[in-house]
Amino acid sequence: MSSMSNEEIAIKKAKLVEAFKDPEFFMKTQDEQCEELGISRVTLWKWKKEFSPAEWEKIRDGARQTYAQYAPAVDMALMEKAKKGDVKAIELFFQRYEGWSVKQNMEILNKSDLSSLSKEQLLEKVQGILGQKPAIQPEVAEAEGEKAENE
Numbered sequence: 397m398s399s400m401s402n403e404e405i406a407i408k409k410a411k412l413v414e415a416f417k418d419p420e421f422f423m424k425t426q427d428e429q430c431e432e433l434g435i436s437r438v439t440l441w442k443w444k445k446e447f448s449p450a451e452w453e454k455i456r457d458g459a460r461q462t463y464a465q466y467a468p469a470v471d472m473a474l475m476e477k478a479k480k481g482d483v484k485a486i487e488l489f490f491q492r493y494e495g496w497s498v499k500q501n502m503e504i505l506n507k508s509d510l511s512s513l514s515k516e517q518l519l520e521k522v523q524g525i526l527g528q529k530p531a532i533q534p535e536v537a538e539a540e541g542e543k544a545e546n547e
Contacts, residue, residue, distance in 0.1 A: 408435055409443060417458040419466070481519040 415421045477485035
């Protein structure tokens with residue numbers, strides 16, 4: 397790459413800071429990021445090292461503001477998966493809304509064996525936290541199953 401003027405460097409660095417605020421930028425390979433910014437991988441690496449802690453904090457604040465606009469949609473998708481009984485979504489739900497950590501999860505699992513709960517029982521617990529009634533009560537589902545067997 398040919399030598400850049402100070403003005404070109406300042407413009408590209410500003411573009412880099414803005415790019416760091418875009419979640420989709422991080423989904424790209426480093427080569428794609430460099431191509432988008434018009435810089436080499438070595439330049440990208442050097443510029444990243446040049447940012448002071450205060451500059452990185454400013455970049456992170458900008459990224460948080462960008463990410464915040466996606467939070468409601470992500471939260472709704474997580475809640476929908478948790479309501480359907482997705483165990484990983486339930487775990488993420490508890491981590492996000494109940495402040496659970498992996499260590500706390502392990503302590504709780506050691507105290508009460510949640511693995512013995514059925515998918516329906518886990519779903520019922522999550523729905524209880526969400527303040528919702530299950531779409532089909534387990535007893536009703538069992539009764540409907542027995543009724544279908546007898547027919």
